[in-house]
Amino acid sequence: MCKEVSIIMPNYNCLAYLPKAIDSVLQQQDVRFELIVVDDGSTDGSLEWLLQAEKKYNQLRVITQPNLGVIAARNRAIKKANSQFIAFLDADDYWYPSKLRKQVDFMLANRNCGLTFTNYQHVDMQYQNIIDCFSYWPEFKKYRDANNTNYQLLANALNLLLIANVIGTSCVMVNKEIIERAGGFDPSLRSASDWDCWLRIALISEIGFCEDITMDYLMRPNSITANKQNRIDAMAEITERICTLGNVEPTTRRKANARLLESYGEMHREDGDLSTAISFSYKAFKEYPHKRHLKHLCSDLKRLAILRVNALCQV
Incomplete structure (x- = not known):
């Protein structure tokens, strides 16, 4: 029987979490699916567990590769996927158990929609x-209606x-x-490849969304795979690329640039470099005045003043 959905799951040393994730797929209701798990050179026993699970569940396909990263894993699985x-x-x-059915139905009814999210x-x-x-x-x-739990097309998706x-x-x-057609996930990026992919899809198709909470995202300590500098630098590259390729409004570009500047400020703030954080917060506020940027700027100035007063008192 033809599958409606191919589910792609990269795995690298996630043995502690794999059973819960895979069980949540197996509990999906009224959907024909295949589950493609790409093991990215795990060393924690994940592959052995997966190979045993593959014998038990006929929906599961396990693909192995050396540790090439999540981008390579996803792109490889996309090529192997057998579903629309x-x-x-x-x-x-x-x-959650009802995640897929509603999403499939909307995409079947909206052929110009290339991506949906919840x-x-x-x-x-x-x-x-x-x-x-x-x-x-x-x-x-402003795009939300908490009382509407149906899928809807996202207006002005690229700019948002x-x-x-x-x-x-x-x-x-x-x-x-x-x-x-959008090119999959870009292997040249050191971070933020998922955001880049969604933006490139928004360049060529409609985007849909739903208010339903359909999954839980586990906030694991030290789970970020790339450092902050790499991520912000990648965001800057992606922003410039999309602004060049797409019909991006001038206000959106200023907001995006201000967001990048504030991200650099946040990085330096967390590193304890308040002077540099203040410089970036000021540039962000100048690029696009926003109370969030002003709040950070005032907070950093206050903290820096307190530190300098304390230093003088100790002389």
Whole structure:
């Protein structure tokens, strides 16, 4: 029987989380699917566990590769996928049982929609709720109707997504033809390859979303795979690329540039370099005046003043 969805799950040393993630796939209701897990050179016993699971579940296909990274794993699985639609799930996340059916139905009814996504919940290591994704992004507020749980097309998707990455990879479903036409995940990027891919899809197709919280995203300590400098530098490269290729509004470009400047400021703030953080916060506020930038600027100036007064008092 033809599969409706190919589910792609990269795995690197996630043995502690794999059973929960895979069980959440197997519990999907009224959907014909295949699950492609690409083991990226794991050394924690993951591959051995997966090979045993493959014997047990006929929906599961295991592909192995040396440690080439998540981009290579996803791109390889996309080529192997046998379905019209592809859904992504990271090995340390998990879905709610009704996640796929509603998403498939919307994409079947909206052939010009190349990507859909849902809301999701951030949870801590005890699986306690932290905050849902959509509420984290104030820029997304005007697009939302919390009482509407149906899928809807996202107006002006490219301009929104360039300033607010509200798309969590593990709640995405894409049309295979569209993601291949967009070029898949860019292996030249050292970080933010998922955001880059969604933006390139937004250049060539419509984007849909739903208010439903359909998955939990586990906030693991030290789970970021690239350092902050790499991520922000990649964001800067992606922003410039998309602004060159797409019909990006001038205001959106200023907001995106201000967001990058504030990200650099946040990085230096966390490193304890308040003078540099202040410089970036000022540049961000000058590029696009926003109360968030002003708040950070005032807070940093206050902290720096206190530090300097304390230093003088100790002389």
